[in-house]
Amino acid sequence: MRRRLLVVRNPGRRLFSPHRRRSVHYEKRKLFRLADQIRDGILTREKQQLVDLKYHIESIANTASQIQSIRKRVAIISSGDRMVCVSRALMDEVLSLSRDLDRQLHVFGTIDTRPPKKPSLRDIVAEIDALEDEFGGWRYDPDQQVVSVTTEPVTLEGMYLGPFEVKLHVNKLPKLYYTIEALDPQPAASNQEVTHPHVNSGEMCEGDARAAIAGAIREGRITDFFVLVRSVLQTYNSGSPFVALDSWHGTPCKDCGHVVSEECDFYCESCDCTYCDECYGYCQECSSSLCCGCLNKCQGCEYWYCGSCIELCANCGDHFCGGCTQTCVACEERHCENCTSECEQCEEVHCESCMDDTTCKQCEESSPQTDLDQPDRGEIQHESNQEQKSAEAQEATCGASR
Amino acid sequence: MKVLFINNDGGGFADYVETAEGTTVKAFFEKHMQGQTSANHLIRVNRQHVHSGYVLQDGDRVSVTPTKIEGALR
Numbered sequence: 001m002r003r004r005l006l007v008v009r010n011p012g013r014r015l016f017s018p019h020r021r022r023s024v025h026y027e028k029r030k031l032f033r034l035a036d037q038i039r040d041g042i043l044t045r046e047k048q049q050l051v052d053l054k055y056h057i058e059s060i061a062n063t064a065s066q067i068q069s070i071r072k073r074v075a076i077i078s079s080g081d082r083m084v085c086v087s088r089a090l091m092d093e094v095l096s097l098s099r100d101l102d103r104q105l106h107v108f109g110t111i112d113t114r115p116p117k118k119p120s121l122r123d124i125v126a127e128i129d130a131l132e133d134e135f136g137g138w139r140y141d142p143d144q145q146v147v148s149v150t151t152e153p154v155t156l157e158g159m160y161l162g163p164f165e166v167k168l169h170v171n172k173l174p175k176l177y178y179t180i181e182a183l184d185p186q187p188a189a190s191n192q193e194v195t196h197p198h199v200n201s202g203e204m205c206e207g208d209a210r211a212a213i214a215g216a217i218r219e220g221r222i223t224d225f226f227v228l229v230r231s232v233l234q235t236y237n238s239g240s241p242f243v244a245l246d247s248w249h250g251t252p253c254k255d256c257g258h259v260v261s262e263e264c265d266f267y268c269e270s271c272d273c274t275y276c277d278e279c280y281g282y283c284q285e286c287s288s289s290l291c292c293g294c295l296n297k298c299q300g301c302e303y304w305y306c307g308s309c310i311e312l313c314a315n316c317g318d319h320f321c322g323g324c325t326q327t328c329v330a331c332e333e334r335h336c337e338n339c340t341s342e343c344e345q346c347e348e349v350h351c352e353s354c355m356d357d358t359t360c361k362q363c364e365e366s367s368p369q370t371d372l373d374q375p376d377r378g379e380i381q382h383e384s385n386q387e388q389k390s391a392e393a394q395e396a397t398c399g400a401s402r
Numbered sequence: 403m404k405v406l407f408i409n410n411d412g413g414g415f416a417d418y419v420e421t422a423e424g425t426t427v428k429a430f431f432e433k434h435m436q437g438q439t440s441a442n443h444l445i446r447v448n449r450q451h452v453h454s455g456y457v458l459q460d461g462d463r464v465s466v467t468p469t470k471i472e473g474a475l476r
Contacts, residue, residue, distance in 0.1 A: 130449035198473030207474030212410045212467075224410055227444060227467045237472035 041173025119220025188243035197241035285309035300324030315339035330354035403460035
């Protein structure tokens with residue numbers, strides 16, 4: 001019998017299938033290709049920054065040239081013998097150039113003048129490899145050309161927000177572009193696009209990390225970039241969120257405190273606050289939508305009115321609508337029905353103050369005396385007889401004396 | 403010896419710094435990140451997590467990144 005001799009070319013190492021070897025080399029090749037693409041993007045970004053720098057310098061130079069031109073004109077004006085005032089147009093031109101120069105110098109001053117450290121291909125491969133240790137893995141979508149990592153579930157001040165996938169768009173690398181996707185979305189009740197206090201519609205507000213993130217990408221420190229983004233996601237800045245955590249599940253009603261979502265809340269234009277539908281109403285007269293605190297109930301008809309459509313009774317001081325008040329003819333003030341009555345004589349509406357029992361004071365003053373005030377006819381006749389008798393007696397006395 | 407120090411705190415800083423032989427990560431942090439707490443920072447050497455007593459070698463790459471950074475509304 002012939003015996004086949006098994007030669008182990010690599011003692012101590014496990015024999016693996018040729019298919020697996022090809023798989024490892026294929027993945028390595030992809031990794032290097034990805035790193036090369038990232039490196040090209042970063043270097044292109046550097047070139048774009050050089051173009052931007054050239055543009056800024058040329059802008060400043062142009063403005064300086066225009067200022068030189070004005071300098072010459074002013075020199076000509078001031079060299080003459082006559083007293084000449086500087087024209088308004090020239091002053092406007094100087095002011096405009098001054099503002100332009102100020103703005104251009106400010107932008108120029110923000111340019112990072114540090115010589116960038118150009119990353120090598122090896123550096124970027126090492127950075128991508130390091131993502132495995134830091135994030136437990138990474139993913140590359142060749143169709144969208146996106147490198148992404150997934151964070152641990154984020155919980156801020158007891159509010160569970162879920163894990164997030166940070167996606168770096170490699171094909172847009174001349175311009176830094178990355179998005180944040182919530183994998184277990186817990187959006188704010190008031191805005192479904194806000195999945196994190198500092199993430200809106202997939203875009204994160206970098207805040208204090210802005211400069212560090214830009215620096216990390218500029219130098220090809222991919223791991224640092226993802227770590228920085230994760231640090232922002234794990235921090236809550238209560239001073240500047242898209243939606244505050246204490247309003248995450250809605251806005252509390254100003255009156256009763258019930259938390260309402262954006263679709264169900266009501267805004268009172270009078271007091272500038274948010275209310276639920278139970279604490280909200282509208283004016284019966286003008287249909288203005290206001291909270292119950294800014295509406296007043298008419299004590300007559302018991303409907304609700306805004307401050308512009310309701311009045312106070314000048315007598316009792318209660319709230320009444322226009323339909324439940326009347327104007328006193330005498331004093332011309334508005335009173336409720338309880339505080340007014342009709343004069344028996346003129347049948348006009350008067351308030352209590354302008355009435356004297358059942359008639360108004362005006363009618364009371366202008367009307368003639370009644371029988372109670374006049375003496376009766378019998379008394380008048382008796383007095384007449386008495387006067388006549390005294391007159392006859394007086395005549396008799398005078399005749400006798402003659 | 404020289405180590406590459408990458409400070410991702412604030413505006414960011416990346417440059418080689420002189421360090422004495424036998425300097426540990428902890429001592430390096432206390433020297434270059436005065437007033438900061440190491441517990442609030444992610445410290446990596448050569449892109450790897452190391453313990454605070456790790457002794458730095460010539461040419462090492464030390465990166466320090468805050469674990470809490472405040473975002474903001476644009």
